[in-house]
Amino acid sequence: MRLGIGIGWRPEIADEVEALPGIDWVEAVAENLCADHLPDSLVRLRERGVTVVPHGVSLGLGGADRPDPGRLADLAARATLLGAPLVTEHIAFVRAGGARTGSPVLEAGHLLPVARTRAALDVLCENVRIAQDALPVPLALENIAALISWPGEELTEGQFLAELVERTGVRLLIDVANLHTNHVNRGEDPATALDELPVEAIAYVHVAGGVEKDGVWHDTHAHPVTAPVLDVLAELRSRVDPPGVLLERDDAFPPAGELSGELDAIRRTLEKGGGTPAAWAPPEAPPAVPVAESVRDGVAVAQTALLSALVAGTPAPKGFDRRRLRVQSRALAAKRADVVAKVAPELPEILGSGYREAFLAYAGARPMTAGYRRDALDFAEHLLVAGRPENDAARRRLTHWWRDRAAPRLPGRATRLVRAARSALVGR
Secondary structure, three states, X not given: OXXXXXXXXXXXXXXXXXXXXXXXXXXXXXXXXXXXXXXXXXXXXXXXXXXXXXXXXXXXXXXXXXXXXXXXXXXXXXXXXXXXXXXXXXXXXXXXEEOOOOEEEEEEEEEEOOOOOHHHHHHHHHHHHXXXXXOOOOEEEEOOOOOOOOOOOOOOHXXXXXXXXXXXXXXXEEEHHHHHHHHHHHOOOHHHHHHHOOHHHEEEEEEOOOEEEOOEEEOOOOOOOOHHHHHHXXXXXXXXXXOEEEEOOOOOOOOHHHHHHHHHHHHHHHHOOXXXXXXXXOOOOOOOOOOOHHHHHHHHHHHHHHHHHHHOOOOOOOOOOHHHHHHHHXXXXXXXXXXXXXXOOHHHHXXXXXXXXXXXXXXXXXOEOOOHHHHHHXXXXXXXXXXXXXXXXXXXXXXXXXXXXOOOOOHHHHHHHHHHHHHHHHOO
């Protein structure tokens, strides 16, 4: 299917997206959509014939556990609601721990790289097959950006993606900004990756902005698209004419004119041509070989050790660059603070300029074990138990906010919080 030129649809720029000229399709984060109805903006776009593709971020297909049936069902429901021709997800893990390791489940709140090893590839392939069987439309998977590298990897990125396609018939969503990120952060040549992967399997392409700090490239989706990223797009275009190309922007949204300018730059890059249109016929995948539970257990232990070092302050696993782990750890905490501020905007309003410092101190000692909304409630509970904020009026507001949204708590766990709440309501 030919998609054309698109842009990531976000509620913050819904009006701008509708008004942009020459938009053939949009991509929406699947987890941000309700399962039974669509935002009015997406309804209007669909009525105009604009294709909408759901883009998942929480399956964690690269994780040690098999995909959660509930998350798969949610993604399938959104694909059906949108009448989408395909759905997309990431080659990443997003949580670790649990029964396989005898430790609490830890949530990264971010896409983390899968080790390019045979064991990790076996687990990923089986998980992809499970997802494909549960989804009503084809699945395409995105290469992610990474600040860190796994020690002892056995395959290059291109080899890893090529074998994934060969074994599962899955399509690829190639993010050229992520290829550039991995070039800066891990020394991986984008041209080599493109030479090694099956470009005919590309369903579409992502283009996004980022920023370099202290020799590390941060894939922010909050900065303009840079020339080096467009150069990677030109490299890809010289090999194949991709069915679709999409501009991503997730934060610090610029005026519509700047978005239009970035889309024009993408169009000019694609016009350079060189490659032929992708002619995709899924390979006949070999029969599936069940992955031994011991293999999944080994992947689980390794991923849990890495995630624990990133979010819980445990020692760095052997072979990892400790400096890069610290950079990644700070980035994860900062993202938690930013996302919690979005899902619970009352918290930075109540806490004012002290919000970020208080949240980062909280996050440094308390890993996220559920979603961001639960994280916001746990952060508020943590402050109230400690008798904070010190301002009586702010503490009363925070108490009311928490009580309006918190799920019922077991009496034993909530005793200190109830006392803190009473103290806040009557003042000290």
